[in-house]
Amino acid sequence: MGTDGARALLERAGTLTLQTGNLLNWGCLRKKCPATPGEEVRDCIQKTLTEWSSKIGQDLNQEILEVLECTVAQAVEKINPEERDELKVSAKLFVVGSNSSSIRDAVDLACSALGVAQLDSVIIAPPPIEDGNSLSLEYLQPYWQELENLVQNKKIVAIGTSDLDKTLLEQLYLWAQVKPSSNQVNLASCCVMPPDLTAFAKQFDIQLLTHNDPKELLCEASFQEVLQESIQNTKAHEWIPLWLLRYSVIVKSRGIIKSKGYIMQAKRNAS
Numbered sequence: 001m002g003t004d005g006a007r008a009l010l011e012r013a014g015t016l017t018l019q020t021g022n023l024l025n026w027g028c029l030r031k032k033c034p035a036t037p038g039e040e041v042r043d044c045i046q047k048t049l050t051e052w053s054s055k056i057g058q059d060l061n062q063e064i065l066e067v068l069e070c071t072v073a074q075a076v077e078k079i080n081p082e083e084r085d086e087l088k089v090s091a092k093l094f095v096v097g098s099n100s101s102s103i104r105d106a107v108d109l110a111c112s113a114l115g116v117a118q119l120d121s122v123i124i125a126p127p128p129i130e131d132g133n134s135l136s137l138e139y140l141q142p143y144w145q146e147l148e149n150l151v152q153n154k155k156i157v158a159i160g161t162s163d164l165d166k167t168l169l170e171q172l173y174l175w176a177q178v179k180p181s182s183n184q185v186n187l188a189s190c191c192v193m194p195p196d197l198t199a200f201a202k203q204f205d206i207q208l209l210t211h212n213d214p215k216e217l218l219c220e221a222s223f224q225e226v227l228q229e230s231i232q233n234t235k236a237h238e239w240i241p242l243w244l245l246r247y248s249v250i251v252k253s254r255g256i257i258k259s260k261g262y263i264m265q266a267k268r269n270a271s
Contacts, residue, residue, distance in 0.1 A: 006053035007234045013068040016239065016266045019113050020044045021075025022259040037213050041244065042226055044262050045218075048072055049230035077259055078115030079249065087258065089116055091247040092162070092184075094125045094217045100142040102243040102265070107155050109263050110245055119247075122147065123160040123184055125213065135164075137171040148178040160184070162211065166197040173204060182207040218244045223266065241266045 010016070020026075023044060052070045079087060091110055095102050103124070110119060126135050127143055147159045160182030161169065169183055183201065185193060187210045201208045218241055228236040242265045249259040 003053050003231055005056035006049075006231050009056065009065065009068055010231065010234050010239075010268075013065055014268050015067045016070060016268075017067060017109065017263070018045060018048055018070040018265075019076065019109075019263045020048050020261045021072050022077040023075070023261050024257070024259060025075045025077065026072075038217060038222075041218050041246075041262060042222060045223070045264070046226045046230050049227065053231050075261075076113070078113075079259075081115075084116065086252055088120045088250045088252050089114060089247065090121045090123075090250070091119050091245050092123045092125060092211075092213075094213075094244045094246075095127045095143065096216075096218060096220070096241040096243055097128075097267075099242065100127075100146045103143065103146040104150065105265060106243050106245045106263070107150055109265070110247055111155065113261075113263055114247065114249070114259075118154055119156050121158040121160060121181070122150075122156050123162055123182060123209075125162045125217070126164075126215075128216070135168065137168065137175060140168075140172060141175070144172065144176055148176065151178045158182070160207075160209075162186075162213075163189075166194065166200050169197065169206070170200055173206070179204070180206055182209055184209045184211045186211055186213070188212060217246075218264070238268045239266045240269055 026047070048070060051072045079089070091107075093103065093106050107119060107122065111117065124143060124147060127139070129135055129139065147156065150156045151159060158181040159178060161172065161180045162184040163186055164172065164183050169180065173179055183197075183206055185197070185208060193208060198208065200206070220240055223241045224236040224239060227234060227239055244262060244264040246262050247260065248257055250256065251258055
């Protein structure tokens with residue numbers, strides 16, 4: 001019965017940081033295979049919120065926190081420093097609110113959660129654009145500059161893009177100081193890699209990868225719905241997701257996933 005305590009904390013906090021920990025440690029999620037990446041995210045956020053809220057005491061005089069950290073303690077798994085060289089830590093970042101400064105927060109939190117100094121690769125999904133506008137180099141530039149700073153500060157080794165066509169990938173490549181090392185292509189939108197994109201990527205040594213993520217992996221309405229379902233009577237409409245990061249830790253020599261999970265941050269807009 002921790003929902004009342006969780007609701008009281010949410011009503012006084014300004015920021016919520018949620019970490020699922022290693023999903024491979026979650027027996028319930030292993031048994032059930034979510035149909036889509038979007039369903040997996042919703043499931044994970046809901047289970048984390050429900051588990052977290054059940055552990056909160058009823059003491060309404062408990063410490064008021066500006067930043068609430070919502071985690072499932074038994075699922076959190078830091079990387080053993082002795083094994084670090086044998087592992088590849090990759091992440092894909094979905095910026096929900098259009099703010100490039102979210103990128104640093106996301107990478108810092110991922111490093112801290114996993115107990116590492118740097119991530120081996122970060123791919124950024126195209127940031128949300130308003131209806132009627134199309135993705136352009138000018139729009140991507142502040143996000144890419146933020147990633148470049150993190151490469152220069154040795155927080156990330158390699159950075160990549162997602163869903164860029166040949167024209168936009170070429171524009172970014174020519175402009176960028178730190179070149180994209182990879183570009184993800186959604187196979188739902190094209191069953192075969194476009195030949196112009198394949199030729200360009202080969203010429204400039206850009207790895208082409210495939211993915212099946214939707215354009216919006218976690219939208220505002222979806223997050224608010226999950227929050228409302230997990231912690232009843234909370235003012236879910238006040239909470240806006242800022243970003244979502246999905247990470248995986250792979251054993252290099254065997255190609256086996258050792259760990260995967262989500263980290264996200266939301267802020268409260270109290271009107």
